């Protein structure tokens with residue numbers, strides 16, 4: 757049985773401050789570091805051994821992966837970083853406080869921005885301060901692929917090609933895989949592999965630093981799912 761593990765990064769400094777984060781590259785909080793180490797401890801206890809790791813190009817996910825692998829004695833495994841596993845881009849909401857946004861625009865609107873499948877947040881343009889177009893790590897990307905804001909649908913559309921081209925072939929080859937990423941890039945993957953409807957995905961949440969373990973058969977059907 758092939759193992760696939762998802763882990764959302766540990767608490768970030770902006771999770772702690774309740775700010776929309778998206779593609780802003782914030783670090784883990786102290787609690788987030790502890791959550792990542794604890795995840796590694798649980799991975800070790802569960803005897804999970806990986807052949808390949810995938811993560812985003814954002815520090816909080818990369819560090820979570822590294823703490824978890826170090827704690828489980830697997831820091832040496834091959835890893836691939838890709839923008840396709842980044843958090844959804846939260847557009848012009850990035851850096852804004854979620855509670856203050858709810859006071860200003862109403863709980864309902866903020867809930868729609870956060871959890872609807874296909875409503876976009878207010879967008880950033882390429883020359884706005886804070887646009888990813890100014891960030892060296894995206895220099896090789898076609899400028900048209902750099903988002904000004906994403907909903908879950910758009911996030912899924914850029915995550916899934918990476919799943920199909922890179923991750924699924926590894927799993928089909930019998931390799932055990934860990935993916936350290938973000939609340940919404942992992943919700944997109946969860947929706948895709950579990951066949952969750954557009955409506956039901958609104959109710960799916962990913963806890964910080966909690967490994968989600970899938971057992972997959974040789975056709976990548978899900979045989980079992982557990983949370984550590």
Ligand SMILES: O=C(O)[C@H](O)COP(=O)(O)O
Nearest residue numbers: 775776777778843870939
């Ligand atoms: O980008 C963010 O703000 C968080 O990582 C995810 O936020 P959400 O739970 O509001 O989608």
